[in-house]
Amino acid sequence: MNNLILSTLATFGFSALIVDYDGPGEVFVKLRAKVKLFRCVVCLSVWVAPIILGLIAYQQMWVIYTLATVGVIILIERTI
Numbered sequence: 001m002n003n004l005i006l007s008t009l010a011t012f013g014f015s016a017l018i019v020d021y022d023g024p025g026e027v028f029v030k031l032r033a034k035v036k037l038f039r040c041v042v043c044l045s046v047w048v049a050p051i052i053l054g055l056i057a058y059q060q061m062w063v064i065y066t067l068a069t070v071g072v073i074i075l076i077e078r079t080i
Contacts, residue, residue: 012041
């Protein structure tokens with residue numbers, strides 16, 4: 001369960017980093033200009049969550065954990 005919490009926070013942090021910050025040499029600004037998907041934390045987290053959860057190796061319930069992670073990120077975004 002701790003890994004699921006950490007993966008949710010990692011997904012939110014990584015998605016917010018790309019969406020909200022410029023980055024060194026404005027690399028994230030250039031990336032957002034090319035890919036419209038990178039303008040919304042929730043939209044980007046749908047793609048980032050499976051990658052992070054795949055690295056942690058949740059094989060059996062991977063899809064359920066991905067949906068749970070994205071659901072928590074939606075709740076975080078609505079409360080902020």
